[in-house]
Amino acid sequence: MPDAKQEPLTSSEETESDINERARRARALKRGKLLFNRGLRSVPCIIRNLSDTGAKLEFEQAYLLPQEFDLQIDLEDFEVTCERRWEEGLRCGVEFISEKRPVGKLRAQILKSSDDALTEEIDELRDSPDNYFSRKRVMDEKNKPASEQPVRTARPAGGKPGFGKRR
Known part of the structure; x- marks a missing residue:
């Protein structure tokens, strides 16, 4: 039977070779x-x-x-x-x-608030020999007004909640 046709490859054999490649x-x-x-x-x-x-x-x-x-x-x-x-x-x-x-890391833009950017620019322009303005800014940050500090950190006296039904 030399004239016999060769059987085509089955789909499972094809997929195995494709997976290996x-x-x-x-x-x-x-x-x-x-x-x-x-x-x-x-x-x-x-x-x-x-x-x-x-x-x-x-x-x-x-x-x-x-x-x-x-x-x-x-x-x-x-x-x-x-x-x-x-x-x-x-x-x-x-x-x-x-x-x-x-490749190098891509540069990312870092956004700052406009107040921070302005104070940095002003400080750079106001450079003095004794760094008075930079020392003044540091002192101002340490002595923040009371309005920015938290009003109350503990619960009201007696440990009772401040809101709710009164007895």
Whole structure:
């Protein structure tokens, strides 16, 4: 029976080989950014799962994505060149085609109240040889008015609550 047809592979055999080829992906919920056009354009994204060889990305709105781009993951502090493998709605799968490159921490803007910012600027402008103004500010902070201090820290006399039904 040399003319006998060879049986096709069963679906279970195919899935086993596919599983062995594909790297294990860990679920994730991390913020990332796609960079393309030499870093001049960026698109925010959310990384839904991540492995050593690729990732699944999710977007807030539809974008036209290039075939190749750099993916920067905020919490991981690395950047990697990716190739888009599939796209379905607001999600897409990417394969890493370069080694991970470390990047520095992104700068975060720290907001201060306007009063704090103004007092710092005024103190810098009022610099004197004996640091009178900086000493005065420290003394003012120590001697805060009574209105900012708590009025009462203990319960009323007798240990009875101040509110409620009287007897």
